[in-house]
Amino acid sequence: MSFHPMEQRHTAVGVALAVLGGIARALWGIGIPTDPIRLRPFTGEVVVTSMALAWWQLVGYVILSLEREPRMCPAQPISDTGPILPPPYNSCFAAES
Numbered sequence: 001m002s003f004h005p006m007e008q009r010h011t012a013v014g015v016a017l018a019v020l021g022g023i024a025r026a027l028w029g030i031g032i033p034t035d036p037i038r039l040r041p042f043t044g045e046v047v048v049t050s051m052a053l054a055w056w057q058l059v060g061y062v063i064l065s066l067e068r069e070p071r072m073c074p075a076q077p078i079s080d081t082g083p084i085l086p087p088p089y090n091s092c093f094a095a096e097s
Contacts, residue, residue: 014057022050 026045033039 014054014061018050018053018057019046021053022046022048025049 023046026042026049030038030042030045033042
């Protein structure tokens with residue numbers, strides 16, 4: 001499955017923001033790891049925070065995309081005589097006229 005270049009760019013920016021946020025939180029909470037013993041909690045903090053930030057970015061994206069989605073009209077059944085509801089009586093077309 002291939003994605004549009006703009007979608008790839010948005011994904012890359014989202015991942016970068018999540019990782020940078022994770023690093024910032026680990027630096028603020030744990031400090032710069034100076035030995036291998038402190039590297040493990042630092043890495044754990046980066047990973048957990050990055051995952052949480054990525055999750056909330058997805059939640060925000062879904063909420064924003066739902067608000068911008070146009071209302072979808074149900075498909076008309078196909079029959080020999082044409083649509084069951086002619087366009088003036090179809091609620092999807094009534095708003096346009």
